Amino acid sequence: MKIPPRFVRLPLAFDAAALLAEVSELPDEAWAAHFNAHYHNGGWSGVALRAGDGDSSRLFIDPNARDEAQDTPLLARCPSLMQALESFRCPMRAVRLLRLAPGGNIDLHQDPDLRFDAGQARLHIALATNPDVEFYVDGERVMMEPGECWYLDLSRPHRVANRGSSARIHLVVDAVVNDWLIAQIAAGDLPRREASRPSSASEFERFRQIVFAQPALAERLRATSDADAFVSLSVELGQGSGCEFTPADVKAEMAQGRHRWIAQWIL
Amino acid sequence: MDPVSRFDGWIPIRVYAAASGYRVDWCYFGTRRLTEPFFRDSVQNALQEPFNVAFRQDTAIDALLEWAQVRPGIEPTAFIFHTSRCGSTLLSRMLMALESHVVASEPPLLDAVLRAHLSTPALPADVQAAWVRATISGLAQRRVGNESRFVVKLDGWSIVDLPLMRRAYPDVPWIFLYRDPLEVAMSQFKMPGAYMVPGVIGPSVARISTDEPIVMPREEFIARVLGRIFEAGLEGCRSAGGRPVHYRELPEALWATLAGDFGVATDAATIATLRDAARPDAKNPYFEFVRDSEQKQRASSEVLRRAVDRWVAPAYASLEALRDTRADPRTKSPAPAPAAAGFSPVTTASVRS
Numbered sequence: 001m002k003i004p005p006r007f008v009r010l011p012l013a014f015d016a017a018a019l020l021a022e023v024s025e026l027p028d029e030a031w032a033a034h035f036n037a038h039y040h041n042g043g044w045s046g047v048a049l050r051a052g053d054g055d056s057s058r059l060f061i062d063p064n065a066r067d068e069a070q071d072t073p074l075l076a077r078c079p080s081l082m083q084a085l086e087s088f089r090c091p092m093r094a095v096r097l098l099r100l101a102p103g104g105n106i107d108l109h110q111d112p113d114l115r116f117d118a119g120q121a122r123l124h125i126a127l128a129t130n131p132d133v134e135f136y137v138d139g140e141r142v143m144m145e146p147g148e149c150w151y152l153d154l155s156r157p158h159r160v161a162n163r164g165s166s167a168r169i170h171l172v173v174d175a176v177v178n179d180w181l182i183a184q185i186a187a188g189d190l191p192r193r194e195a196s197r198p199s200s201a202s203e204f205e206r207f208r209q210i211v212f213a214q215p216a217l218a219e220r221l222r223a224t225s226d227a228d229a230f231v232s233l234s235v236e237l238g239q240g241s242g243c244e245f246t247p248a249d250v251k252a253e254m255a256q257g258r259h260r261w262i263a264q265w266i267l
Numbered sequence: 268m269d270p271v272s273r274f275d276g277w278i279p280i281r282v283y284a285a286a287s288g289y290r291v292d293w294c295y296f297g298t299r300r301l302t303e304p305f306f307r308d309s310v311q312n313a314l315q316e317p318f319n320v321a322f323r324q325d326t327a328i329d330a331l332l333e334w335a336q337v338r339p340g341i342e343p344t345a346f347i348f349h350t351s352r353c354g355s356t357l358l359s360r361m362l363m364a365l366e367s368h369v370v371a372s373e374p375p376l377l378d379a380v381l382r383a384h385l386s387t388p389a390l391p392a393d394v395q396a397a398w399v400r401a402t403i404s405g406l407a408q409r410r411v412g413n414e415s416r417f418v419v420k421l422d423g424w425s426i427v428d429l430p431l432m433r434r435a436y437p438d439v440p441w442i443f444l445y446r447d448p449l450e451v452a453m454s455q456f457k458m459p460g461a462y463m464v465p466g467v468i469g470p471s472v473a474r475i476s477t478d479e480p481i482v483m484p485r486e487e488f489i490a491r492v493l494g495r496i497f498e499a500g501l502e503g504c505r506s507a508g509g510r511p512v513h514y515r516e517l518p519e520a521l522w523a524t525l526a527g528d529f530g531v532a533t534d535a536a537t538i539a540t541l542r543d544a545a546r547p548d549a550k551n552p553y554f555e556f557v558r559d560s561e562q563k564q565r566a567s568s569e570v571l572r573r574a575v576d577r578w579v580a581p582a583y584a585s586l587e588a589l590r591d592t593r594a595d596p597r598t599k600s601p602a603p604a605p606a607a608a609g610f611s612p613v614t615t616a617s618v619r620s
Contacts, residue, residue, distance in 0.1 A: 212324055215272055222295065222318045230317035250321055257320030260292060261310065264281065264375065 004116050007142045007152045008188035010123070014084050014171075016146035020127045022078040023097060023169060030074060031099060032057040036109075043104025043162065046172075049075040050085075050095035061094040061174055063113040069094050081171070084125070091176040093120075100133070100160060100168045108136075108159040108252040114174075115155045121181060125149045125171040130164035131196040139256070141201065143193040144170075151185050157256070161248055163200065204245035204253065207238040217241075227254070270330070270337045277324065279331055279405040280310045282376040282398075284386060289398070291331045291376075293324040298410050302363055304356055306374040306406075332401045340407025341369070341417040344530045346432065346441040348509070350496050351423030352454040353446040354517045357545060359420045361521055362529065364544035365537065368416040371406045377419065378468075381428040385470050392434060399435040416530045424462045424472040424492070426499040433507055440528040443500035445586060446514030448493055448579035452571055455489050463489050472496065486571045487578075494578035501582045504589055511590040518545035 026047060034044040051058035054070035068091050075082060075095075085095060100106065114120045126144040135142045137158045144150050152158070162168050175181055198206075211217050217237060224230045231250045238245055274293065281292035294313055303309045313319050349355035359370045371377070380398045384390050407417040425432075426443060445451070461467045465480035465488060473488075473495040480488050503509040510528065512520060522531060522538045531537065 208322060211322055212273060215275070218295070218318070218322065221322065222297075222316065225316055227317045230321070234321065254317060254320045257323055258314060260323075261281065261314060264283070 004121075004151065004153065004185050005188075005190070006140065006156060007137050007150060008185055008190060009144075010149045010151060010184045010188045012087055012149040012184065014087075014125055014147045014149065015080070016125075016127050018080045019084060019125075019171065020146075020169070022080050023127060025077070026074060026097075030056060032059060034098070035060050039107040039109050041103075041105045043101035044098070044106055045101075046096045046098040047074060048072050048094065048096050049078070049081060049171075050092060052094070059096060068092060084171070085173070088123075088173060088175060089180040090178045092173055093176060094174040096172045097127075098170050098172050100162045102162055102165050102167060104160075104162045104168075105246070105248050106160040107248060108157050108255050110157050111154045113155075114153070116153060116177060119177045121151055121175045121177050121185075122154050123149055123151055123173040123175055125173070126168075127171055128167060128169040130162070130166050130168065132162070132164035133168045134161045134163060134199050134201070136160070136201060136252070139201070141195070141199055143195070151188065157252075157259075159248060159252055161200065161246060163246070198244075200245040200249050201252075203243045204238065204249035207234075207241055207243035207245065208253075210241050210243070270334055273324075274330075274334050274338070276410070278408065279376055279402060280313075280323075282328065282331075282379045282383075282402065284383070287327070289328040289383065289387075291326050291328055293326065294319050295322070296410060300411060301369055301371060303372075304360060305372045328398060328401075331405055332397060335401035335404035338408065340404040341409060341414060343403060343407065343419060343436060343439045344368075344416040345418050345528045346436070346439060347418065347420040347444060348426040348429065348441060348500065348503070349420070349423060349444040350426075350446065350448070350451050350493065350500070351460055352451045353444050354514045355420055355423075355444050357517060358444065358521065359418070361518060361541045361544045362416075362418055362531075364540050365416075365531070366413055367530070368418060369407065369414045370418045370420060371403075372420045373422050374402075374406060374419070377402055377406075378422050378425065381421075381425060381431055382469065392431065396431060396435040399431060403435075418529065422462075423460055424468070424496060426496055426503065427472050429499060429503045429507060429509075440510070441503075441508070442510045442512045442525065442528065443504055443586075444512045444514065445497065445500060445583070448490075448497060448583050449572060449575045452486075452489050452493055452575050452579070455493070456486065456568075456571055459489070463492060484570065484574075486568070486574045490571070490574035490578040493575070494582065497579050497582035497586065501586050501589070504586065510593070511586050513587070513590060518542065 030047045031045040032047070033042070034040055034046055046059045048056045048058045050069035050071055052062055052069055054072050056072035056074045085092070114122050124144060126146050126148055129144065129146060135144065137152055137154070138156045142150065142152065211221065220237065221230065221233060224233055231247045234250045235245065235247055276295055276297045277293045278296040279291045280294045283290055283292070294310065295318065296313060299309070299313060301309045303312060347355055347358060356372070359372045362368045362370045377399070380395070380402050383395055383398065403419060455463045462472055465471065466477065471480070471492065473492045475488070475491060500509070500511070504511045512525065516524070518541065521529065521541055522533050525531070526533050
């Protein structure tokens with residue numbers, strides 16, 4: 001398998017409730033804010049269960065480290081999580097719990113070191129989620145249910161928004177690709193799921209079509225050259241047209257719009 | 268909805284192949300003029316506007332074909348084919364200086380359409396020619412109101428696609444602009460264009476198979492690509508109505524021999540405007556446009572000289588002979604100057620002609 005799918009559900013199932021019970025016992029101070037502060041809005045935090053130096057606040061994963069990660073002291077308090085990790089018959093460079101609070105947003109970005117062909121794969125085990133968590137990989141929405149384990153190609157552009165009222169908590173495993181993992185991915189599937197309400201990305205697309213059909217609306221949007229003001233104006237005019245989307249949707253489309261032009265020069 | 272309100276003020280900026288077929292990426296240009304040296308720079312500037320990155324239209328190519336029917340652009344005045352590094356940007360900058368003229372300089376979407384048959388062999392030539400017309404029509408929309416002439420400067424390798432351009436536009440005048448191939452080769456050797464690096468723009472314009480360039484000296488690859496370009500230019504000038512133009516005829520040729528083809532007025536004020544536009548180096552405003560032939564010749568290596576002699580010199584000589592039979596006596600090609608002694612380094616200014 002040279003190029004795996006962009007995302008796929010692996011044939012592994014976990015007892016999300018039991019794992020979550022252990023997670024809820026972790027002290028509040030164990031949750032450290034995610035280091036990539038420039039592209040999240042403050043609602044993203046995590047706990048390291050296995051890290052290069054065994055430090056539970058170490059969310060950063062050194063892309064050059066090749067050794068298996070050390071258990072952090074917090075993992076010892078979580079026997080169910082320890083047992084769950086035994087399901088992974090591949091080396092693990094890091095294991096983290098990542099929590100996205102209600103209203104939390106992670107802007108569009110890429111993790112270029114997570115390339116499958118470079119032997120890196122990130123797996124997400126959903127523990128707590130809600131129907132209004134919107135996880136997009138390459139513009140496609142991925143809906144993960146509690147207890148499921150997913151492979152996601154996060155070297156591609158991706159973003160997450162928690163538009164619901166409860167926290168999203170995923171167990172995130174950074175695996176080293178081996179034959180076992182390749183077999184798991186090959187045996188994976190892609191369940192078809194209906195969203196409970198239109199995603200904000202689809203709402204923004206609906207607004208875009210309204211704008212293309214209404215030159216006067218387009219004219220109002222063109223009047224501003226300042227990127228931040230433009231994002232706010234788009235959200236406001238979108239609401240006026242009955243389209244509910246967020247600044248993140250506008251910003252993601254702007255990044256993609258730039259990329260589509262530049263990509264033709266990239267080999 | 269009706270195409271007029273949907274695409275009024277919009278311009279196609281990119282044509283690309285998707286799983287569902289060829290598609291068009293549209294950007295709002297409004298009354299924006301194409302004043303930058305290259306079309307891609309004009310787009311780059313337009314994309315500074317947040318609206319133009321967040322609100323681009325993406326349609327099947329059929330929408331572009333329909334738009335060309337509903338709102339045809341200015342019918343092209345003339346086409347500039349060229350060998351690269353031969354003053355083609357100077358020529359297009361001069362034309363851009365005239366309010367009456369709009370120049371689309373090396374629009375990458377036209378190249379994508381001209382080369383579409385390479386990735387889609389089943390594409391019928393008539394369909395492809397219709398795409399070419401629709402693409403140029405979309406670029407040639409009147410945006411300010413006083414434009415009356417539209418000129419396309421194609422890419423340095425586009426001359427090999429001349430038959431398709433002639434199928435789309437059998438009657439539009441075109442020129443083939445070139446200079447001494449050793450000077451072009453020298454410049455390409457120092458600062459190669461995309462098509463001078465094997466594989467970058469897809470199949471080689473010189474029909475060199477993909478494995479060959481790996482073992483081939485760069486000098487030979489460049490000379491063979493240039494040879495194919497010069498041969499295509501020669502063939503086109505002989506049998507498809509092209510006018511051969513040598514670098515050394517610039518800038519004066521534009522208001523002399525080329526004025527008719529390019530729809531350029533020859534009054535004193537227009538000539539003054541053109542002369543003025545010819546002054547700064549066309550791609551680099553920091554340097555005056557200077558003739559740098561001798562410098563380039565001196566700096567060329569023996570290997571490159573031999574490769575050019577073998578692969579390009581015959582077509583170049585034939586082009587010069589053809590030009591002599593048609594040219595104004597004042598611009599006939601002189602006997603080659605003896606090589607000057609000494610070596611002087613090639614400057615940035617001189618490679619960027």
